[in-house]
Amino acid sequence: MKRRYVRKLFRTRKIYDxxxxxxxxxxxxxxxxxxxxxxxxxxxxxxxxxxxxxxxxETMEDVINLPFLPTLYFKHHELFSKPLWRxxxxxxxxxxxxxxxxxxxxxxxxxxxxxxxxRRIFAYHKLWSLKPVTYLIFGYxxxxxxxxxxxxxxxxxxxxxxxxxxxxxIRWTKDGYQVxxxxxxxxxxxxxxxxxxxxxxxxxxxxYFLLKEMEAEGIKLKMPKGSKITVGGGWKNFYAEKxxxxxxxxxxxxxxxxxxxxxxxxxGAVEHPILYTDCKYHHFHVPVHARVIIRDPETFxxxxxxxxxxxxxxxxxxxxxxLLSVMTDDLGILHDKCExxxxxPWLEIIGRVGIKDITTCAQGAEEMLKE
Amino acid sequence: MxxxxxxxxxxxxxxxxxxxxxxxxYETLEKEEFLKIDEVIEACDKLAQQVKAKKYDDLIxxxxxxxxxxxxxxxxxxxxxxxxxxxxxxETELGKNHDKEIPLNEDNNKxxxxxxxxxxxxAGNVDALPxxxxxxxxxxxxxxxxxxxxxxxxxxxxxxxELIKIEPKLKPYIYVFDVPSTETETLRIFAEMSDxxxxxxxxxxxxxxRTMASVTxxxxxxxxxxxxxxxxxxxxxxxxxxxxxxxAITDQVLCSSAQGIYVDTSSRExxxxxxxxxxxxxxxxxxxxxxxxxxMKSRNALQLYYEELESKKSKKKILKKDGIxxxxxxxxxxxxxxxxxxxxxxxxxxxxxxxxxxxxKNHLQTAGLLAPDNKSEExxxxxxxxxxTRITKGKDMSRIIVGESHDGVYPLMQYSRVVESFK
Numbered sequence: 001m002k003r004r005y006v007r008k009l010f011r012t013r014k015i016y017d018x019x020x021x022x023x024x025x026x027x028x029x030x031x032x033x034x035x036x037x038x039x040x041x042x043x044x045x046x047x048x049x050x051x052x053x054x055x056x057x058e059t060m061e062d063v064i065n066l067p068f069l070p071t072l073y074f075k076h077h078e079l080f081s082k083p084l085w086r087x088x089x090x091x092x093x094x095x096x097x098x099x100x101x102x103x104x105x106x107x108x109x110x111x112x113x114x115x116x117x118x119r120r121i122f123a124y125h126k127l128w129s130l131k132p133v134t135y136l137i138f139g140y141x142x143x144x145x146x147x148x149x150x151x152x153x154x155x156x157x158x159x160x161x162x163x164x165x166x167x168x169x170i171r172w173t174k175d176g177y178q179v180x181x182x183x184x185x186x187x188x189x190x191x192x193x194x195x196x197x198x199x200x201x202x203x204x205x206x207x208y209f210l211l212k213e214m215e216a217e218g219i220k221l222k223m224p225k226g227s228k229i230t231v232g233g234g235w236k237n238f239y240a241e242k243x244x245x246x247x248x249x250x251x252x253x254x255x256x257x258x259x260x261x262x263x264x265x266x267x268g269a270v271e272h273p274i275l276y277t278d279c280k281y282h283h284f285h286v287p288v289h290a291r292v293i294i295r296d297p298e299t300f301x302x303x304x305x306x307x308x309x310x311x312x313x314x315x316x317x318x319x320x321x322x323l324l325s326v327m328t329d330d331l332g333i334l335h336d337k338c339e340x341x342x343x344x345p346w347l348e349i350i351g352r353v354g355i356k357d358i359t360t361c362a363q364g365a366e367e368m369l370k371e
Numbered sequence: 372m373x374x375x376x377x378x379x380x381x382x383x384x385x386x387x388x389x390x391x392x393x394x395x396x397y398e399t400l401e402k403e404e405f406l407k408i409d410e411v412i413e414a415c416d417k418l419a420q421q422v423k424a425k426k427y428d429d430l431i432x433x434x435x436x437x438x439x440x441x442x443x444x445x446x447x448x449x450x451x452x453x454x455x456x457x458x459x460x461x462e463t464e465l466g467k468n469h470d471k472e473i474p475l476n477e478d479n480n481k482x483x484x485x486x487x488x489x490x491x492x493x494a495g496n497v498d499a500l501p502x503x504x505x506x507x508x509x510x511x512x513x514x515x516x517x518x519x520x521x522x523x524x525x526x527x528x529x530x531x532x533e534l535i536k537i538e539p540k541l542k543p544y545i546y547v548f549d550v551p552s553t554e555t556e557t558l559r560i561f562a563e564m565s566d567x568x569x570x571x572x573x574x575x576x577x578x579x580x581r582t583m584a585s586v587t588x589x590x591x592x593x594x595x596x597x598x599x600x601x602x603x604x605x606x607x608x609x610x611x612x613x614x615x616x617x618x619a620i621t622d623q624v625l626c627s628s629a630q631g632i633y634v635d636t637s638s639r640e641x642x643x644x645x646x647x648x649x650x651x652x653x654x655x656x657x658x659x660x661x662x663x664x665x666x667m668k669s670r671n672a673l674q675l676y677y678e679e680l681e682s683k684k685s686k687k688k689i690l691k692k693d694g695i696x697x698x699x700x701x702x703x704x705x706x707x708x709x710x711x712x713x714x715x716x717x718x719x720x721x722x723x724x725x726x727x728x729x730x731x732k733n734h735l736q737t738a739g740l741l742a743p744d745n746k747s748e749e750x751x752x753x754x755x756x757x758x759x760t761r762i763t764k765g766k767d768m769s770r771i772i773v774g775e776s777h778d779g780v781y782p783l784m785q786y787s788r789v790v791e792s793f794k
Binding site for chain 2: 069070
């Protein structure tokens with residue numbers, strides 16, 4: 001089947017020009033919806049049960065009405081629209097409090113589109129570099145022992161600039177994966193005395209904890225010019241710490257001597273492999289490859305920008321698994337204005353639904369001795 | 372925050388204080404007279420009067436606000452800590468002559484005594500609970516070591532230190548530590564020196580306490596319980612309304628909150644009709660209560676949407692409106708609901724009550740019974756045989772009555788022992 005519109009969408013040069021791509025986006029969504037409808041029986045049943053006809057997607061309103069699938073659904077069902085042997089990437093989400101992980105597959109075409117997207121987004125954010133760097137990765141060392149999507153992403157990132165060296169904070173040992181932040185600290189101290197810039201990649205919380213520790217020890221470094229701190233993988237699992245982003249940037253500046261503008265954050269999810277990159281005001285603008293709908297939890301209708309609701313992520317990128325309209329467990333707000341000059345709205349993630357008001361007799365007490 | 376012999380210390384004094392704890396506790400046993408229960412009661416009564424006089428409102432009001440508890444409702448529970456109630460509690464639980472020697476036979480006497488040292492591991496779901504657990508320990512005359520739950524906001528330490536100010540004799544009977552649950556070695560020290568561990572919480576907490584205790588330490592468990600309503604098809608609207616109020620007030624978060632309704636039928640059709648009837652009442656009643664918090668409403672909306680996607684296979688039927696919902700299904704499994712006013716309604720004909728519920732034995736607590744008078748005796752008897760410890764009206768499922776048992780037993784008796792000795 002031809003993927004004319006999707007291909008065109010992912011070749012779009014102006015990556016934040018949403019208005020001009022609306023029509024193309026709708027067409028690409030129809031193309032992707034029809035593809036999954038005809039290749040994934042379970043997906044077809046879901047659309048049939050709600051009498052939704054994917055061949056008739058003509059407007060953004062139809063995209064809004066396309067039944068979304070909650071991430072919870074992917075945790076209980078494996079939906080594939082291509083034979084598994086034809087798909088090079090099988091990724092699992094990094095798992096949340098529910099203990100289940102989503103299983104998602106991507107085809108070669110999906111990867112190619114992903115590459116196109118990353119190429120343009122990185123170019124826009126000036127992240128490509130020919131100068132070799134030392135990668136300090138606050139994440140898993142890739143091994144055959146894990147299929148976590150985040151790990152694949154992190155490894156992929158180490159090709160953005162040529163790697164002189166890759167150092168991982170979570171390494172495979174005979175006792176399984178072990179976190180070793182001390183090693184990263186020593187590498188940072190070494191790097192500060194050399195000329196090769198560093199790039200950190202990975203979970204922001206780990207980076208934050210290490211910087212906090214270095215602050216307590218009175219360590220202050222000046223990293224070589226061109227060094228960047230990139231974080232991704234979300235702040236989840238660490239809501240309790242309530243790490244303030246700006247406190248984080250202050251630490252980076254103070255401990256590593258790296259300016260705030262060289263701190264870049266990414267956001268994405270296994271169930272929605274679109275790369276959201278923050279602008280210089282640290283806002284995640286929606287790129288042309290995706291649309292974000294914030295929905296009212298009562299009616300599931302979109303709310304106006306500026307209002308809080310459930311985050312529904314939409315993209316026609318993937319043909320391996322029907323990920324075209326995914327409802328996350330997160331609450332968020334879509335904002336219109338940003339001083340960076342990009343017109344595309346930006347997404348503020350407020351946090352996981354209902355995580356904070358649960359302390360019950362039945363459940364809360366169990367957490368007590370667990371943590 | 373640490374409370375040690377009436378003084379408040381920062382957490383970094385922990386190690387130093389723990390080093391002397393055993394010695395200090397033993398010294399109290401050696402040198403002090405037995406704690407007089409009347410003095411404990413007097414102190415609690417004075418504290419309750421101070422609370423009534425709004426002395427602690429700056430601490431209490433924000434907590435009430437956060438948990439959406441009306442001030443009047445809070446005040447209505449205060450008498451529990453006043454003298455008449457506490458006297459009644461002690462007398463009901465320990466008997467009239469709890470502090471006297473009573474003849475056992477011609478040559479021997481018997482008398483109730485405290486166990487000695489109690490180590491309380493409190494749960495965090497009710498803010499004043501840790502302090503309450505200690506007060507129960509005091510009422511039986513014990514020395515109390517309390518481990519605060521994570522996220523404690525200081526209310527317990529405040530109340531207990533005020534209690535000591537009122538009655539300085541309590542100083543050597545109250546020790547509060549803010550030790551995280553991960554510090555198992557420290558917790559083991561407390562467990563080891565105590566006569567009993569009093570543990571509040573779910574199965575995980577209780578299992579952990581069991582691994583901590585040596586064979587010489589008794590474990591008193593106030594574990595996680597489930598409650599439900601049981602209704603006949605001809606239950607009155609008034610009873611259903613009462614239950615709906617209870618469900619809207621407690622949001623299914625208490626041990627005594629109804630997680631759902633069992634209906635005395637084996638017909639799915641009748642079940643679904645009953646569910647519709649209750650749902651309409653629930654929606655109406657819910658209008659007089661505060662809405663479900665946004666985050667929980669969103670969480671449940673997602674869960675319900677997911678259940679709808681699965682409903683073809685699961686055969687579940689969902690009714691939802693205004694952030695509340697009921698789900699019916701073919702099974703009779705007792706389970707936690709989604710909470711926050713998303714509840715289940717299942718079939719359970721009365722001749723299946725024992726078969727279905729007995730396996731849950733010690734997890735059962737309250738059943739709200741909604742049935743006409745001529746049927747209620749029979750059902751009540753079956754529920755009791757299945758292992759329930761409280762049978763109430765739907766509206767009263769979370770009510771508290773002074774002198775009632777706790778999950779079927781009297782705590783003060785659990786914290787005591789009977790000693791026989793020759794005359």
